[in-house]
Amino acid sequence: xxxxxxxxxxxxxxxxxxxxxxxxxxxxxxxxxxxxxxxxxxxxxxxxxxxxxxxxxxxxxxxxxxxxxxxxxxxxxxxxxxxxxxxxxxxxxxxxxxxxxxxxxxxxxxxxxxxxxxxxxxxxxxxxxxxxxxxxxxxxxxxxxxxxxxxxxxxxxxxxxxxxxxxxxxxxxxxxxxxxxxxxxxxxxxxxxxxxxxxxxxxxxxxxxxxxxxxxxxxxxxxxxxxxxxxxxxxx
Ligand SMILES: N[C@@H](CCC(=O)N[C@@H](CS)C(=O)NCC(=O)O)C(=O)O
Numbered sequence: 001x002x003x004x005x006x007x008x009x010x011x012x013x014x015x016x017x018x019x020x021x022x023x024x025x026x027x028x029x030x031x032x033x034x035x036x037x038x039x040x041x042x043x044x045x046x047x048x049x050x051x052x053x054x055x056x057x058x059x060x061x062x063x064x065x066x067x068x069x070x071x072x073x074x075x076x077x078x079x080x081x082x083x084x085x086x087x088x089x090x091x092x093x094x095x096x097x098x099x100x101x102x103x104x105x106x107x108x109x110x111x112x113x114x115x116x117x118x119x120x121x122x123x124x125x126x127x128x129x130x131x132x133x134x135x136x137x138x139x140x141x142x143x144x145x146x147x148x149x150x151x152x153x154x155x156x157x158x159x160x161x162x163x164x165x166x167x168x169x170x171x172x173x174x175x176x177x178x179x180x181x182x183x184x185x186x187x188x189x190x191x192x193x194x195x196x197x198x199x200x201x202x203x204x205x206x207x208x209x210x211x212x213x214x215x216x217x218x219x220x221x222x223x224x225x226x227x228x229x230x231x232x233x234x235x236x
Contacts, residue, residue: 030060031092031108034080037063040191041230043088044222045133046105048187049180051218053114102130105180115180122179129174129181133188136166140191140231149235157196167203174209186213194229 035043043061050056065079065087066072080089082099090104091097092111098104109115118126139162146152156162174182189210192199200207213219 029093030058031090031096031111032060032062033088033090033104034062034065035088036065036067037061038226039228039230040194040223040226042101042137044187044191044226045101045130045137045184046088046108047222047226048190048213048219049105049114049183050108050112051222052178052183052186052213052216053112054218055108055112055114056218056221058112059108102134105130105184109180118177118179122177125173125176126179126181129170129179129185132166132170133181133184136163136188136192139163140195144231149232153195153233157199163192163196163199164202167200167206171203171205174206178213182209183213186210186219190214190223191229191231195231195233 033043033046047056050059062080072078076085080091080097081087082089084099086099088101088104089097089099090107092107096107098107115123115126139156143149143152143156158164170185174185186209189200189206193210200210214223
């Protein structure tokens, strides 16, 4: 779709009839996020942050890349990869082409003015939550690719295990205004809940925080658009 922007500038040189200058801009000037569509995985942190802040449709998602492990992916042809041969990648006007999910999150938060007016203390809390979400992602990745996935997933969700440790550690630290870090942390919680639906039951404050985020319309849209869990609970 094209939007026609009229310029108030009329060209009058050489005594010619004034001409209305038209500048034609396209929706393709939106930033484009290159990542597999429909999968709740690394993109979830960005989507939760944009969704909660009503910016989900301010980017284009290009999600039809081949999957790693296929010859098409190995060829690297016909789609974009990061400098490290990975996804996600964000492309934007001005020759912007950046990899690293965290860099893309920061770039779009800056571009869309999300969380830019936080106090220094709240900024610190938000950053901590972003990193904690990343640690949860790495924990899930390690268990997912463990020698016996069922065993390693059982271990992380076990009583006294690493998931319980994180939830207990943050039980008193998810309050206040919802900053980008809160959105990323809620996205990580969503990945946990998809694997173990009752995993928040012993942490009432985190559960209440999670439910509040889930009630947001933008977050509901993200979940609808990403129905497939990347991480699996069992080996088969
Ligand atoms: N540090 C990078 C890691 C990106 C990453 O691991 N991407 C995975 C998919 S989630 C990938 O492209 N895997 C395919 C490959 O490495 O060949 C980030 O945070 O964006």
